[in-house]
Amino acid sequence: MPKLITAERRNNIAELIISNGSIKVGEVAKKFDVSTETIRKDLIYLDKIGVIKKSRGGALSSLEIIEKPLEYRNTENFDLKNAIANKALSFVKNNSVIFIDAGSTTLCLAKLLYLKKGLTIITNSFSAANVLSNSQNIIHMSGGQLNNTTMALEGFGATNFLSKIKVDIAFLGSSGFKEHNGPTSIDFSDANVKQTMIDNSKLAVVLADSNKSHSTALVEYTSWKNIDYLVTDNGMASIDADNLKKHVELIIITSFPQ
Numbered sequence: 001m002p003k004l005i006t007a008e009r010r011n012n013i014a015e016l017i018i019s020n021g022s023i024k025v026g027e028v029a030k031k032f033d034v035s036t037e038t039i040r041k042d043l044i045y046l047d048k049i050g051v052i053k054k055s056r057g058g059a060l061s062s063l064e065i066i067e068k069p070l071e072y073r074n075t076e077n078f079d080l081k082n083a084i085a086n087k088a089l090s091f092v093k094n095n096s097v098i099f100i101d102a103g104s105t106t107l108c109l110a111k112l113l114y115l116k117k118g119l120t121i122i123t124n125s126f127s128a129a130n131v132l133s134n135s136q137n138i139i140h141m142s143g144g145q146l147n148n149t150t151m152a153l154e155g156f157g158a159t160n161f162l163s164k165i166k167v168d169i170a171f172l173g174s175s176g177f178k179e180h181n182g183p184t185s186i187d188f189s190d191a192n193v194k195q196t197m198i199d200n201s202k203l204a205v206v207l208a209d210s211n212k213s214h215s216t217a218l219v220e221y222t223s224w225k226n227i228d229y230l231v232t233d234n235g236m237a238s239i240d241a242d243n244l245k246k247h248v249e250l251i252i253i254t255s256f257p258q
Helices: 006-020 025-032 036-048 078-091 104-113 126-132 156-162 188-199 210-214 238-245
Strands: 022-024 052-055 058-061 097-100 117-123 136-141 145-147 152-154 167-172 201-207 229-233 249-253
Touching: 006 022, 006 025, 006 036, 022 025, 025 036, 036 052, 036 058, 078 104, 078 201, 078 229, 078 249, 097 104, 104 117, 104 126, 104 167, 104 201, 117 126, 126 136, 145 188, 152 156, 152 188, 156 188, 167 188, 188 201, 210 229, 238 249
Parallel strands: 097 117, 097 167, 117 136, 167 201, 201 229, 229 249
Antiparallel strands: 022 058, 052 058, 145 152
């Protein structure tokens, strides 16, 4: 690639990070034919203006505007998500009626629920329903329009069905919640589904790994005061965790299955 002036290179790096979600310093230095030190300076600048979040050896996008395909998200931070799901399992009592939201962490929970029996499970997630289809539980799916990226049912058909359902626990996902006062979604239709289930549950539990505290998504679907528990891991900055504790009960996972 021909060498670019600093402003052009930084703009291209920002676009690369936003579209891919993350980058590695060495790879970007090679791509733009500059030194790794130059790329580090670019990342410091982009971090300072809030476009990206600098990480060890690279950078992450600070903005979630495009939903990554579910099959990709299923492999991201898998150990963290699985540990969070294991903790969430402790909320589930015999013969409970529960809602499983669409998402990669809630899908980990669905896989664990396969081993349970006698539960009534409501979901708008095709992936969760597929995992649970041969379990010894009663599975109900909402109606709605299929989002083929998240494999979730959304829209009027979903919210109309779910508005008539009452559950003991709603297990919900979240996109990045940096600079928000509650959990988020990148999609208004998805946000409506989540809002409906918060209203219709005795207990609302958000499952989100600590990386969600580093990025920002489009729409805040509720405030933390309407969430009973946030289950996350110990990778969150202390200042962020302390701030969240003022609004929601935080359950932090400190050990992870090997």
